[in-house]
Amino acid sequence: MAAISRNEVANLARLARISMSDAELDHLAGEMDVILGAVARVQEVAGADVPPTSHPLAVSNVTRDDVVTPSLTPEQALSGAPASSEQRFKVPKILGEE
Amino acid sequence: MAAALNNKEISAVELTNQHYEQINAVDKDVHAFLYLDKEGALLQAKEVDKKRAAGERLSPLAGVPLALKDVMTQKDVPTTCGSKILENWRPPYDSTVVTKLKDAGVIILGKTNMDEFAMGSSTENSAFGPTHNPWDLTRIPGGSGGGSSASLAAFEAPLAIGTDTGGSIRQPAAVTGTVGVKPTYGGVSRYGLVAFSSSLDQAGPCARTVLDAALLHQVIAGFDPKDSTSINQAVPDVVAATKKLDIKGMKIGVVKQLAGEGYQKGVENKFNEAIAELVKLGAEIIELSCPNFEYALAAYYLIAPSECSSNLARFDSIRFGLRVGDDKVKSAEEVMNLTRQAGFGREVKRRIILGTYALSSGYYDAYYGSAQKVRTLIKQDFDNAFAKCDVLVSPTAPTTAFKIGEKSNDPLAMYLNDIATIPVNMAGIGGMSLPCGLAEEDNLPVGFQIMSPAMKDDRMYLVGGALEAALLSKWGKPILDFAPKLVGSK
Numbered sequence: 322m323a324a325i326s327r328n329e330v331a332n333l334a335r336l337a338r339i340s341m342s343d344a345e346l347d348h349l350a351g352e353m354d355v356i357l358g359a360v361a362r363v364q365e366v367a368g369a370d371v372p373p374t375s376h377p378l379a380v381s382n383v384t385r386d387d388v389v390t391p392s393l394t395p396e397q398a399l400s401g402a403p404a405s406s407e408q409r410f411k412v413p414k415i416l417g418e419e
Numbered sequence: 420m421a422a423a424l425n426n427k428e429i430s431a432v433e434l435t436n437q438h439y440e441q442i443n444a445v446d447k448d449v450h451a452f453l454y455l456d457k458e459g460a461l462l463q464a465k466e467v468d469k470k471r472a473a474g475e476r477l478s479p480l481a482g483v484p485l486a487l488k489d490v491m492t493q494k495d496v497p498t499t500c501g502s503k504i505l506e507n508w509r510p511p512y513d514s515t516v517v518t519k520l521k522d523a524g525v526i527i528l529g530k531t532n533m534d535e536f537a538m539g540s541s542t543e544n545s546a547f548g549p550t551h552n553p554w555d556l557t558r559i560p561g562g563s564g565g566g567s568s569a570s571l572a573a574f575e576a577p578l579a580i581g582t583d584t585g586g587s588i589r590q591p592a593a594v595t596g597t598v599g600v601k602p603t604y605g606g607v608s609r610y611g612l613v614a615f616s617s618s619l620d621q622a623g624p625c626a627r628t629v630l631d632a633a634l635l636h637q638v639i640a641g642f643d644p645k646d647s648t649s650i651n652q653a654v655p656d657v658v659a660a661t662k663k664l665d666i667k668g669m670k671i672g673v674v675k676q677l678a679g680e681g682y683q684k685g686v687e688n689k690f691n692e693a694i695a696e697l698v699k700l701g702a703e704i705i706e707l708s709c710p711n712f713e714y715a716l717a718a719y720y721l722i723a724p725s726e727c728s729s730n731l732a733r734f735d736s737i738r739f740g741l742r743v744g745d746d747k748v749k750s751a752e753e754v755m756n757l758t759r760q761a762g763f764g765r766e767v768k769r770r771i772i773l774g775t776y777a778l779s780s781g782y783y784d785a786y787y788g789s790a791q792k793v794r795t796l797i798k799q800d801f802d803n804a805f806a807k808c809d810v811l812v813s814p815t816a817p818t819t820a821f822k823i824g825e826k827s828n829d830p831l832a833m834y835l836n837d838i839a840t841i842p843v844n845m846a847g848i849g850g851m852s853l854p855c856g857l858a859e860e861d862n863l864p865v866g867f868q869i870m871s872p873a874m875k876d877d878r879m880y881l882v883g884g885a886l887e888a889a890l891l892s893k894w895g896k897p898i899l900d901f902a903p904k905l906v907g908s909k
Contacts, residue, residue: 325776333775337728338735338752339768340760349772352830356773359831360717364785367792374794376618376648377604377847377873383647397511401739410737413751 324357325350420577421634424482427471431464431482435526438484442528442575444907450550451560451570453489454497455529460484467524480634481524486576488567489530490537491622492611493517500613501535501545501563504734504741504762514611515643516580516622523638528576531566535764536731537587537615539563540836543827544766551823552595554863554902558820561591567625568595573905578635579625584616585719586816586840588623589852593815593866596854596898598632598883599625603873604847605650608643616726617648619719619844627899629853629883633657636876652874660877661884667701669882670808676712677813677839685858689865690814693855696889697812697882705808709800711793712842718793719841720834721777725787727767728774734762769830798846805872810882813839815852815866839868849876851883854898855890864898 327350334341334349341349395408404411423429439457446452467482487493490500492510494517499505513521520527534544542550542565552560553573560569564581568591571579581588583601592599600623607622614620624635640654673694678687698704736742736758737751744757763771777786804811816836826832843850848870855867867886871878891897 329776330772333772333779336779337771337775338732338755338759339763339771340756341768345768349769352769353772353776356720356769356830357776360720360786360790362717363714363721363789363793366711366714367789367796371792371795373788373791374798375791377798377845378648378650380648385644393511400511401508403736403740403742404745412737413745413749413754414747415751 324361325353420483421479424471431467431526432461434482435460435464435484435528438528438576441573441908445573445905446575448551448556448905449553449569449573449575450548451486451531451566451573451575452529453499453501453532453547453566456496456527459496460526460528463521463524463526467526470524478523478638480578480638482526483578484526484528484576485520486529486531486567486570486579487517487527488564488579488581489533490582490613491516491580492613493527493530496530498530498613499547500537501533501547502762502764502767503546504758505739506741508740510611512611515608515645516639517611519639525578525638531564531570531579533566534563535767536613536727537563537582537584538727538766538770540586540590540833541823541826542566543823544764546764549823552820553905554595554820557822558863559594559823561594561820563587564591564625568592568597568599571595571597571625571627572899572902574908577627578631580622580639581625582612582620582622583844584619584723585844586837588625589840589850589866589868590816590836592625592852594820594864596864596902597625597627598629598851598853599623600632600636600851600879601843601849602636602640602876603650603849605648606654606849606874606876607640608646608649610643610645614730616723617730618726619723621844627897629880629887630658630661633661633880650874655875655877657877657880660881663881664885664888666697666882666885669702669810670705671697671702671882672705672707672804672808672811674712674804674811674813675706675708676710681817681835681838682814683818683858683860685860686814686816686818686865689856689858690867693867693886693890694812696886696893700885700889707804707807707811709804709842711796711800714793715797715842715845716834716838718790718797719837719845720773721786721790722794724770724774725777726774728771728778731767731771734759766830794845797842801842801846801848810878811870813868815839815868819858819861819863819865843870848873849879851879853883853887855886857898857901
């Protein structure tokens with residue numbers, strides 16, 4: 322049995338905000354099945370007593386002092402935006418027509 | 420080069436121009452560069468020459484040209500990460516690495532090609548076409564930093580910057596006969612390095628000799644408050660270590676698991692010959708077992724995609740980069756979906772989907788959670804090994820450079836290239852690749868990997884420098900002198 326169905330891949334693509342054609346979905350579902358079959362080996366080795374490692378360094382909550390430092394101007398910050406107006410990012414419509 | 424500059428035998432402007440001439444002559448065949456910043460580079464070079472003429476004290480690498488992997492931001496210079504989604508993006512700030520390079524007077528020639536968002540082992544995943552290996556233009560230059568390694572092997576630049584998440588500095592170095600170093604995680608700032616997998620990514624030096632890499636390492640390394648995972652400790656003196664050339668009595672561990680099945684015969688032969696050189700130099704060789712390395716590849720291909728699915732969410736068509744389908748009718752979400760469909764390549768989509776799956780509820784414990792546990796076991800394997808020896812060694816990559824197109828339709832075969840380099844990233848320690856000869860089957864370069872404990876990067880430079888000197892006297896000339904000459908090359 323396949324580890325993952327085409328429908329599941331379609332749902333993941335939706336969650337990841339990537340449109341996919343039927344051909345792309347067909348192809349990816351097959352590949353994902355093979356890859357998942359290979360990486361599932363991680364389940365064979367580590368018992369419940371092994372703690373997880375998320376990061377190579379044991380650091381947490383590194384913060385800087387709360388002081389103002391030089392930063393980008395609004396023009397610089399917006400310089401790479403596909404669309405902007407009045408010193409703001411301009412986005413496509415976010416509410417449906419009522 | 421640095422000495423010639425210092426003795427005023429050549430100016431930085433002349434040296435920079437010579438490298439652009441070489442790029443003009445060969446890069447149509449090699450395609451190492453995505454962007455050349457000739458104007459900016461010559462301006463920088465003029466500045467260095469002026470300072471030298473005025474008798475100012477300059478850094479050892481002042482005036483030496485460098486190729487920068489296109490995943491590092493450089494102010495007002497395009498930074499694409501090899502992706503359509505960032506085509507034409509010009510960042511408004513310098514990465515810390517670039518700031519340090521500029522401060523040291525290093526001349527940045529341009530940006531080098533790479534697998535899209537550093538995901539790949541062949542540079543075939545670049546949205547702007549593959550880079551070709553200068554040893555054989557029909558073969559891959561490694562990846563993801565194939566542009567950086569190829570620029571060195573083609574004499575288009577004497578120094579380069581790479582980034583290494585699972586081997587993207589070391590494997591390209593191995594297959595192009597150059598030197599590449601992944602420093603200890605946290606040793607070089609990630610500020611301005613476009614994130615792929617934040618707990619694994621590390622920038623480092625690429626060069627044609629171990630000493631050049633050490634000099635560059637010294638320039639770019641060090642604590643940076645702008646990177647919360649930067650290590651606040653003194654940088655080990657890697658330059659002094661490289662010059663020492665004395666490894667008598669050092670304990671060098673050979674990892675049993677990083678050999679055998681899947682490794683090309685010629686790769687194993689050259690590796691064993693290098694081991695024999697280390698013995699001659701007075702090192703003690705110890706065979707060691709790291710049983711959990713067997714699971715490193717599987718764990719990596721869960722952890723890296725998981726982190727990437729989160730990191731790449733920032734490419735949302737709102738704040739920078741591409742926007743597709745904004746016709747004033749479609750919603751923000753539809754535009755986002757279409758932009759990411761058009762902007763990301765196949766491998767990037769594959770990894771985002773895989774990571775989204777591994778992190779989704781119901782699968783999290785089985786996949787991402789288990790992979791994190793494997794990471795703990797790999798760290799323990801390294802700890803046990805380093806209790807018995809000073810450094811560990813292995814071949815860098817299981818094979819020499821393969822043909823362009825040979826593995827591009829088989830993701831799993833492609834992932835196997837990273838089998839020997841991945842454990843280093845998982846544990847956050849240091850790793851170096853240097854050339855150890857040409858495989859007898861195909862006359863292509865083989866990489867020798869040296870791994871050292873966290874923040875003991877000087878140890879791999881010590882062993883690397885000594886081995887390089889021994890091999891050089893055996894060969895009679897640098898390995899790149901054995902490469903076929905490129906058409907038009909100066």
